[in-house]
Amino acid sequence: MSTSDVPRAGTRQAGRLRLDLLGIYLNDHLAGSTVGINRARHLARATRGTPTGEALEPVAREIAQDRRSLLDIMARLGVPARQYKVVVGRAAELAGRLKSNGRLVRRSPLTTVVELELLRLGVEGKAAGWRTLRPLTDTDERLDPRQLDELLERAERQLRVLEELRFRRSQEVFRGLG
Numbered sequence: 001m002s003t004s005d006v007p008r009a010g011t012r013q014a015g016r017l018r019l020d021l022l023g024i025y026l027n028d029h030l031a032g033s034t035v036g037i038n039r040a041r042h043l044a045r046a047t048r049g050t051p052t053g054e055a056l057e058p059v060a061r062e063i064a065q066d067r068r069s070l071l072d073i074m075a076r077l078g079v080p081a082r083q084y085k086v087v088v089g090r091a092a093e094l095a096g097r098l099k100s101n102g103r104l105v106r107r108s109p110l111t112t113v114v115e116l117e118l119l120r121l122g123v124e125g126k127a128a129g130w131r132t133l134r135p136l137t138d139t140d141e142r143l144d145p146r147q148l149d150e151l152l153e154r155a156e157r158q159l160r161v162l163e164e165l166r167f168r169r170s171q172e173v174f175r176g177l178g
Contacts, residue, residue: 016139017136017139019079022077022079023080025129025132026070026073026077027081027082029070029129030067030071030074030081033063034067036063036067036122037060039118040056040060040119043060043119046111052112052116052165059158059162063126066126066151066154066155069147070129073147076142076143077140077143109173112169113166113169113170113173116165119162120162120163123158123162126155127155130148130155133148
């Protein structure tokens with residue numbers, strides 16, 4: 001490797017990313033974000049008027065904002081959104097609502113616990129995506145390190161809220177309090 005191939009300290013060089021692989025990765029995250037938005041909105045509606053619903057509404061709005069940020073990042077990198085993955089994500093989320101919950105017609109108390117766990121797993125996946133992109137800001141000026149830091153911080157806050165809600169609701173359900 002010649003000295004001209006080594007980036008100098010403090011410089012960022014675009015074009016070093018494997019956009020073929022990064023495009024697949026980001027589109028997979030886009031599909032996951034579609035599941036997350038729909039799951040968060042559904043759960044917020046289902047728990048409206050409760051402390052869980054009040055805490056979930058802003059999280060659902062933030063998850064939608066995070067998806068828009070992902071689309072913005074993809075556009076800056078020149079990565080097209082693959083609509084078939086978005087459709088598959090939506091179908092998977094709808095199919096997930098058909099899971100057995102011990103009740104045929106109405107929501108089981110267990111449903112909220114399971115949905116909070118699924119939503120928490122989705123946010124953890126989103127945070128992993130932001131953590132994956134963050135070091136790439138060193139070599140690609142199309143990625144904004146401050147934006148990724150903010151997105152990661154928001155995901156970590158969402159995780160804390162979801163974990164608190166999940167734990168509280170699971171204790172209520174399994175102790176017969178709700």
